[in-house]
Amino acid sequence: MNVVEKAASPLDALARKKRKKEKTKPAAEKSRQVKPQSFDIDFERMDELGHFNPANLASPLAMELRAVKRRLLRRLGFLRAAGDRQAFRMPGRQRNLVLVTSTQAGEGKTFCAVNLALSLALEDLVETVLIDADIPRPKVRSRFGLDRGAGLTDCLTDKTPWESLAHKAKDGPLTILGEGHSRDRTAELFAGEACQQLLTEISTANRDGLVFIDAPPALAMTDAVVLAKYVDEVIFVVEANETPEPAIAAALDELLDVNPNVSLVLNRCLIGATGSSYSSYDYYGRNDENGADKHTEKETGNGDP
Ligand SMILES: Nc1ncnc2c1ncn2[C@@H]1O[C@H](COP(=O)(O)OP(=O)(O)OP(=O)(O)O)[C@@H](O)[C@H]1O
Numbered sequence: 272m273n274v275v276e277k278a279a280s281p282l283d284a285l286a287r288k289k290r291k292k293e294k295t296k297p298a299a300e301k302s303r304q305v306k307p308q309s310f311d312i313d314f315e316r317m318d319e320l321g322h323f324n325p326a327n328l329a330s331p332l333a334m335e336l337r338a339v340k341r342r343l344l345r346r347l348g349f350l351r352a353a354g355d356r357q358a359f360r361m362p363g364r365q366r367n368l369v370l371v372t373s374t375q376a377g378e379g380k381t382f383c384a385v386n387l388a389l390s391l392a393l394e395d396l397v398e399t400v401l402i403d404a405d406i407p408r409p410k411v412r413s414r415f416g417l418d419r420g421a422g423l424t425d426c427l428t429d430k431t432p433w434e435s436l437a438h439k440a441k442d443g444p445l446t447i448l449g450e451g452h453s454r455d456r457t458a459e460l461f462a463g464e465a466c467q468q469l470l471t472e473i474s475t476a477n478r479d480g481l482v483f484i485d486a487p488p489a490l491a492m493t494d495a496v497v498l499a500k501y502v503d504e505v506i507f508v509v510e511a512n513e514t515p516e517p518a519i520a521a522a523l524d525e526l527l528d529v530n531p532n533v534s535l536v537l538n539r540c541l542i543g544a545t546g547s548s549y550s551s552y553d554y555y556g557r558n559d560e561n562g563a564d565k566h567t568e569k570e571t572g573n574g575d576p
């Protein structure tokens with residue numbers, strides 16, 4: 272060995288050590304090194320689908336979403352009643368995971384999740400992640416015109432870093448994680464430790480923002496109830512004059528068993544002279560010792576968040 276080789280050998284050893292360390296790094300750490308793909312939000316398409324458009328902040332939808340957001344942000348500790356953002360969040364603690372579900376298909380879960388995510392990211396500039404956890408009927412990617420591909424299920428089965436499969440909007444702080452490849456027995460997949468770890472990781476990576484999970488209907492399959500265990504708030508969408516009351520009661524029963532923080536959004540309700548089609552936000556919780564449901568608040572309106 273000559274002098275140069277000798278001098279280089281400690282560096283080689285260091286490089287070898289670094290490579291070995293890289294290989295053994297946990298998936299969570301690796302994920303921070305990969306960048307999501309970027310995409311442009313197609314606002315024309317969003318308009319056609321009746322979604323939130325930041326160019327039209329005076330639209331009834333934008334105003335209705337403001338009322339829903341304000342309540343949600345307050346419940347999660349992002350807002351004081353007076354409206355100061357993040358004034359009293361606990362340091363080092365995230366309360367930012369929100370699951371969106373309903374009793375059955377077609378009641379507006381994806382519509383609600385997409386609009387809340389769009390309006391928080393583009394109007395309030397809150398860092399927002401939207402995850403499609405409705406594996407049998409995924410719709411989030413198609414709303415954004417994104418191609419199907421690997422996503423949530425692949426993060427859970429292959430430990431693929433979530434950021435490498437996510438899509439980040441160029442127009443604002445919005446990240447989409449699609450559903451991923453189709454899988455059977457998704458409830459089992461969601462019940463596993465990997466799912467809780469992944470959601471904690473996404474929640475922590477998005478410390479000052481919100482994470483929405485678009486889930487399947489709670490009565491059709493158990494996925495939503497399994498996922499409800501991990502989140503800070505469940506938004507339960509009810510379609511006005513459509514969702515049967517016994518179905519609402521049955522689904523709420525299941526959800527409240529695992530998470531007391533269930534809020535209710537009444538979708539497609541026609542209120543007042545403006546014929547508002549969306550909004551109305553109620554809270555349900557089992558606050559008493561006997562486990563009786565307690566209905567505590569109700570709001571319909573257009574206040575600022
Ligand atoms: N308030 C609303 N205003 C206008 N269109 C709406 C509204 N709510 C839902 N829609 C439309 O109704 C259809 C069904 O809504 P959506 O896909 O959000 O339901 P879902 O509960 O997610 O259904 P699934 O269980 O099949 O995933 C969509 O085309 C959606 O854009």
Ligand SMILES: [Mg+2]
Pocket residue numbers: 380381382405408410485
């Ligand atoms: Mg849906």
